[in-house]
Amino acid sequence: MIASRSNSAPAPFTTDDFGERLRRAALSAEAAGLDGILVTPGPDLLYLTGYAPVAITERITMLVVPVDAEPAMIVPRLERPDAEEAAGAPIVRITDWVDGSDPYEACATLLTAAGRYAVSDSAWAMHLLGLQGRLPSSSYVSMTKALPMLRAIKDDDEVARLAAAGAAADQAYEEIIKVRFAGRSETDVAADLADLLRRFGHSQVDFTVVGSGPNGANPHHEIGPRIIEDGDMVVLDFGGLKHGYGSDTTRTVHVGEPTVEEREVHDIVRRAQQAGFEAVRPGVECQEIDRASRAVIAEAGFGDYFIHRVGHGIGLTTHEPPYMVEGETQILHPGMCFSIEPGIYLPGRFGVRIEDIVTVVPEGGRRLNQSSHEMRIVH
Numbered sequence: 001m002i003a004s005r006s007n008s009a010p011a012p013f014t015t016d017d018f019g020e021r022l023r024r025a026a027l028s029a030e031a032a033g034l035d036g037i038l039v040t041p042g043p044d045l046l047y048l049t050g051y052a053p054v055a056i057t058e059r060i061t062m063l064v065v066p067v068d069a070e071p072a073m074i075v076p077r078l079e080r081p082d083a084e085e086a087a088g089a090p091i092v093r094i095t096d097w098v099d100g101s102d103p104y105e106a107c108a109t110l111l112t113a114a115g116r117y118a119v120s121d122s123a124w125a126m127h128l129l130g131l132q133g134r135l136p137s138s139s140y141v142s143m144t145k146a147l148p149m150l151r152a153i154k155d156d157d158e159v160a161r162l163a164a165a166g167a168a169a170d171q172a173y174e175e176i177i178k179v180r181f182a183g184r185s186e187t188d189v190a191a192d193l194a195d196l197l198r199r200f201g202h203s204q205v206d207f208t209v210v211g212s213g214p215n216g217a218n219p220h221h222e223i224g225p226r227i228i229e230d231g232d233m234v235v236l237d238f239g240g241l242k243h244g245y246g247s248d249t250t251r252t253v254h255v256g257e258p259t260v261e262e263r264e265v266h267d268i269v270r271r272a273q274q275a276g277f278e279a280v281r282p283g284v285e286c287q288e289i290d291r292a293s294r295a296v297i298a299e300a301g302f303g304d305y306f307i308h309r310v311g312h313g314i315g316l317t318t319h320e321p322p323y324m325v326e327g328e329t330q331i332l333h334p335g336m337c338f339s340i341e342p343g344i345y346l347p348g349r350f351g352v353r354i355e356d357i358v359t360v361v362p363e364g365g366r367r368l369n370q371s372s373h374e375m376r377i378v379h
């Protein structure tokens with residue numbers, strides 16, 4: 001029997017892994033001049049403790065990572081048994097609150113009265129307002145603003161998960177180009193793509209963009225009832241989560257024989273993607289990746305038709321810092337993982353985008369997608 005290596009679940013993260021992440025979070029908070037960070041359910045909580053409540057409800061769950069004390073997490077009493085099973089739980093002091101009591105009073109005991117905290121971007125406003133009501137001298141900043149790099153540098157186990165997700169997306173791509181395009185709707189092809197992502201181990205499909213003909217010229221187009229025709233360029237942008245980590249890949253295919261112009265535009269985007277990739281190395285600013293890709297498109301005369309940043313980070317979510325965008329001076333470090341996805345969009349006609357996930361290694365960049373960038377012909 002041949003074991004499917006790519007689909008076997010990786011070893012779970014250990015209590016030590018979470019301990020290391022919590023220590024780094026506290027140090028980053030201190031460096032940012034904060035008293036600590038407040039984390040509510042979502043990717044940051046999963047990252048720091050391994051805990052993901054089954055349902056996120058109006059009952060507050062909050063992890064407090066102070067810069068000068070041990071991390072503590074307060075949970076609704078009925079969810080305490082679940083929280084205590086998380087891999088990070090042994091190194092977090094867990095307390096609870098019961099229905100009928102004031103949860104914010106209980107939360108406030110974990111904070112400094114006049115403290116300054118970074119708080120999860122996705123924290124519910126009612127929870128933050130509740131805390132502010134209890135601690136009027138405290139102040140709060142957005143986690144993404146204060147600690148944008150909290151989850152940005154992936155360890156080897158995280159990169160391996162991202163590589164497995166990328167490989168699964170590549171497999172889905174190699175299969176989708178065999179299906180019938182002409183005469184079928186974008187919605188139908190997208191459904192095939194979602195099935196393929198699941199077949200190759202994705203537990204969650206976040207997006208399956210099928211932008212055919214003029215729809216491909218709108219980077220925000222997802223899918224619609226349009227019937228794909230012979231002669232169409234088709235932008236395929238798809239991704240989701242496998243073993244908890246994201247994939248996000250774009251390839252642009254053509255139905256039948258392309259024109260000379262279509263080949264040229266596709267080739268410019270392919271070279272722009274390559275130029276962005278070749279600019280990746282430790283110590284380079286994020287904006288340099290955007291500039292390297294954009295320069296190729298601008299020199300070819302299509303600068304006005306490349307209308308978005310060139311990339312975004314990826315990890316426990318499919319879009320997160322760092323962003324490869326003009327003005328972002330964050331320095332690349334080994335372990336950062338992000339997309340490079342230049343495109344050219346010709347309104348009313350067609351679009352081309354090519355996207356790979358790339359990780360920073362000491363000697364430059366390494367692609368986590370391996371499928372060909374050539375314009376594949378579909379039927």
Ligand code: ZN
Pocket residue numbers: 231232233254257258259262
């Ligand atoms: Zn065409």
Ligand code: ZN
Pocket residue numbers: 237238239248249250341355
């Ligand atoms: Zn994408």
Ligand code: ZN
Pocket residue numbers: 248312339341355
């Ligand atoms: Zn992307």
